[in-house]
Amino acid sequence: MPNQTDMGAAFAAALARAEHHRRRSPRKVRVRLLTQWGEGEGLTVQARIAGRGEAEILAQEGLGVRVIPWAELDQRAGELPALVDAAVEEIEAAAAAAPVPARPSHVEDSVDWEAYETIAEAAYAQVLAEMRPLTERAPASLSRAVALEAVFLGLMKAAALASVGAGMGKDEAREMLEDAVAELLGRLAEGHRASLSPRLDA
Template sequence: MTDEVTSVGRAIATALDRAEQLRRLPDRPTRVRIMTVFGDDRSSLTINASIAARSPAELRAQEGLGTRRIPWAELDARAGEIVGLVDEVVREVTLAVRDAPATQRPSHSETDVEIEGFDELVDELRVTLTGVAMAVLESRRKTNSLSPPLGSEATMLAALKLAALAACTANVGLSDAQDELRNAINDVLRKAGPGEYMQRPVLNS
C-alpha cells in the first residue's frame, strides 16, 4: 500500500471523527455523510451535510447546499482537503438554517374574515377522519385478531404521517406541531379523568 493511499485512508478516518463530533453537538446537530459514489463522470468521494429541518422553510433553505465532491482521479492529491470540506459543508447548512425565514402559520396571519369557520372546519375534519379510521379498524378486526390498543397505535402513526404532510403544506413548523399535539393529548387526558387503564377513552371519544 502506497503512502498516498494511506494518507487518503487517514484523512477519511479523521474526517469521520470530525463528523461524529459535529453530530454530537447539543444545538442543532448536523448529520454528515462521507460516501463513495460511482458512475460515469460522477465517480467521487462525496461529503454531504444536513440539519433536521424544523419547518418547510429550513428544508428549502438547505436545498442544493451542503455537498462537496472530490473526483477519484484527484483524491490522492486532495486528501488533505477532506477534513476541511466536512467543516465547510457543516458551516454552509448551519448558516442556511440560521437565516431561514421564520415560519408563520396561516391561522396566525390571515384576517378574521379569511379564517371564519376555521374551528368548525377542524371539528368537521376530525369527525370525518375519525369515522373513516373506525370503519377501517372494524373491517380489520373482522379479518384478523387486531387488538383495540394495537389498532389505536396504528391509527396514531397514520394520523401523525398525515399531520406531518399537512404541516408541510401549511408551512407549520415542528415546534408549533409539537405544541398542538401536546395540547391535544392534554385535552384528551382532561376529558378522560383519573380513571384506570380500562376506563381510558375509546378512539372516537
C-alpha cells in the same frame, strides 16, 4: 507528496466522517464528494440537510460546500475529513438559525374563522368515523390498545404531512397536538363523553 495509497486513505477517511455525521445527526444530513469541472473546478465536498420548510432550504443556499482545486489535490487530500466536518457544521448551524415557520392562521390576515372551524370539525368527525372500523379490522394478534396505538401512528403521519403542506414548523404542530389533547381531556373531566362519540374504548 502523498502517493496513491495516501489519496485512497484520505478519501476513505472523508467517507467515514460523512457516514459518522449521517448516523449522529437527528436530521437527514447528506454529504457528497463531487467532481466539478469548469468554474470553481475541483473535488467538491457538499453537505445538505433535508429542509423542514422553505426557510431551512433557503438558509442553506451557498453553504456547506468546500472545494479543493484539482491542481492542489495531491498536496491537500489529507484535508478532506476536516472539510467534511466543516461543511456539515456550517450547514447544521444555518438550518438551526433559520426562522421557525409559524401557523398560516397566525400570520395571514383576514382568516375566515368560521370556515376554519367548520373544516376542522368535519375532519375530526371523518377521522373518528374511520378509526373504529380500522381497530375492528385489526389482526387478532394485536390487542385493542396496540391496534389503537397503530391507528394513532398513522394519523400522526397524516397530520405531519398536513403540517408540512401548510408550511408549519414542528413546534407549532406539537402545540396544536397538545392543545387538542388538553381539550379532549377537559371534555372527559367534565363528563362530556357523548361529545366524543363514537367511543373507541367501548
